[in-house]
Amino acid sequence: MASEYVFTPPATVSLPVVGQSARFPVHRIYCVGRNYEEHAKEMGFTGREPPFFFMKPADAVVVVDAGSTGTMAYPTLTKNLHHEIELVAAIGTGGKNIKAADAMKHVFGFAVGLDMTRRDLQGDMKKQGRPWDIGKSFEQSAPTGPIVPAAEAGDIQNAEISLQVNGQDRQRSNVAKLIWNMAETIEHLSAAWELQPGDLIFTGTPEGVNAVVSGDTLVGQVAGLPTLTVKIA
Numbered sequence: 001m002a003s004e005y006v007f008t009p010p011a012t013v014s015l016p017v018v019g020q021s022a023r024f025p026v027h028r029i030y031c032v033g034r035n036y037e038e039h040a041k042e043m044g045f046t047g048r049e050p051p052f053f054f055m056k057p058a059d060a061v062v063v064v065d066a067g068s069t070g071t072m073a074y075p076t077l078t079k080n081l082h083h084e085i086e087l088v089a090a091i092g093t094g095g096k097n098i099k100a101a102d103a104m105k106h107v108f109g110f111a112v113g114l115d116m117t118r119r120d121l122q123g124d125m126k127k128q129g130r131p132w133d134i135g136k137s138f139e140q141s142a143p144t145g146p147i148v149p150a151a152e153a154g155d156i157q158n159a160e161i162s163l164q165v166n167g168q169d170r171q172r173s174n175v176a177k178l179i180w181n182m183a184e185t186i187e188h189l190s191a192a193w194e195l196q197p198g199d200l201i202f203t204g205t206p207e208g209v210n211a212v213v214s215g216d217t218l219v220g221q222v223a224g225l226p227t228l229t230v231k232i233a
């Protein structure tokens, strides 16, 4: 007999997979903080520190299909909504205490994502030593494009990463400049949490983070992956 619930459970959040009809069901979203040196500096830090992590709920994902423009509502409470373009690693095989040398075998594929941030609220929380959730983990805070299987993603570790807003360059760097690369990130993450298939890892953003307003169109790219286009409503 089917289980009964007191209300209808939410649908599983899932992302399209390039070249396959089956979708990638999202479990958790882990994000790496300050993982490009020039971004750490623009946030007031030296750029060298052990990796640290925060999370977003799976339903923060705004699914944006290849070739289409996603829509993100301008969130409540903030007057300083920032873009952070990021390479996203999608975990296909879980595990704990994964060593860096084995880590890439756990990656199903890659996508382009935006870690949208209520920077003013995050800043208030930082000052008070409080959790970042209100700045980072709100609805629609993680627009994400389709996942490209790892074998088809090219030289992703050396891919250019960029973001344009209304056609103007805001962020441009290279995945090679990650302070903690994907394998090292997975080693650290899996020491603290048991990774599960369906986990997404937002690997960090390069320098150039800045505000967007309603009506702006964001175009994010990581070479080898479908372009992510999002309009702020």
Ligand code: MN
Pocket (backbone or CB within 6 Å): 031, 032, 033, 084, 086, 115, 202, 204, 205
């Ligand atoms: Mn970020």
